[in-house]
Amino acid sequence: QSVLTQPPSGSASPGQRVTISCSGSTSSIGSNYVYWYQQIPGTSPKLLIYLNNRRPSGVPDRFSGSKSGTSASLAISGLRSEDEAAYYCATWDDSLSAWVFGGGTKLTVL
Amino acid sequence: QVHLEQSGAEVKKPGASVTVSCKVSGRSLRELSIHWVRQSPGKGLEWLGGFDPEVGETIYAQSFQGRVTMTEDSSTDTGYMELNSVTSEDTAIYYCASILVGDSAFDPWGQGTQVTVSS
Numbered sequence: 355q356s357v358l359t360q361p362p363s364g365s366a367s368p369g370q371r372v373t374i375s376c377s378g379s380t381s382s383i384g385s386n387y388v389y390w391y392q393q394i395p396g397t398s399p400k401l402l403i404y405l406n407n408r409r410p411s412g413v414p415d416r417f418s419g420s421k422s423g424t425s426a427s428l429a430i431s432g433l434r435s436e437d438e439a440a441y442y443c444a445t446w447d448d449s450l451s452a453w454v455f456g457g458g459t460k461l462t463v464l
Numbered sequence: 465q466v467h468l469e470q471s472g473a474e475v476k477k478p479g480a481s482v483t484v485s486c487k488v489s490g491r492s493l494r495e496l497s498i499h500w501v502r503q504s505p506g507k508g509l510e511w512l513g514g515f516d517p518e519v520g521e522t523i524y525a526q527s528f529q530g531r532v533t534m535t536e537d538s539s540t541d542t543g544y545m546e547l548n549s550v551t552s553e554d555t556a557i558y559y560c561a562s563i564l565v566g567d568s569a570f571d572p573w574g575q576g577t578q579v580t581v582s583s
Contacts, residue, residue, distance in 0.1 A: 356508055387568060389570070391509075391570070398559060398572075398574065398575055399501075399570070399573050400573070401572070404568065404569040405569075444509075450525075451523065452523075452525045452526065453499070454511065455501075455510070455511065456508065457508045458508040
């Protein structure tokens with residue numbers, strides 16, 4: 355069972371907007387930055403969002419991140435077929451002294 | 465641009481040790497903090513440990529303490545992860561991932577190394 359809680363799956367049609375939630379605790383998300391990673395099947399995870407809401411160069415502005423209290427979310431607008439992937443949230447946990455990940459959300463583009 | 469190249473797939477018997485390497489290019493190993501993350505079949509990501517530049521030593525996830533050792537060879541810019549006393553539960557894809565000193569995100573990741581434990 356993962357320290358961070360994400361819905362296991364989600365789906366939406368092309369062009370729509372989808373939001374993926376990530377719930378933690380005061381020692382994890384409540385005290386540290388949140389990161390999001392995208393993993394297309396058969397490939398390595400790729401950094402999508404860092405420091406809660408910043409995008410690395412090359413990541414489209416269709417992707418956005420936010421954090422409030424002990425929860426965070428990733429929003430994808432203008433959904434495209436190539437966005438079909440698993441999405442993982444991550445943060446440092448002060449109590450565990452460890453990096454922790456969510457269980458991942460598998461996004462299906464209908 | 466940093467690139468991480470990992471060693472090839474491994475098949476081990478229960479009780480054996482396995483070592484995975486991670487060759488850095490594009491930057492010196494001294495400019496990076498190498499971490500190791502695994503992904504069990506059909507499951508999510510699990511952090512094993514990595515170098516913490518703030519304390520100047522490698523830190524390990526509690527569940528792997530005493531069973532995993534991470535080392536680095538600065539002369540070849542290569543990091544290593546050795547996992548001992550493996551069981552079928554350790555069958556997974558093992559990734560190395562780097563954090564640039566001064567940053568905080570795992571970026572980039574290696575291509576992954578499949579480790580299979582089977583009798």
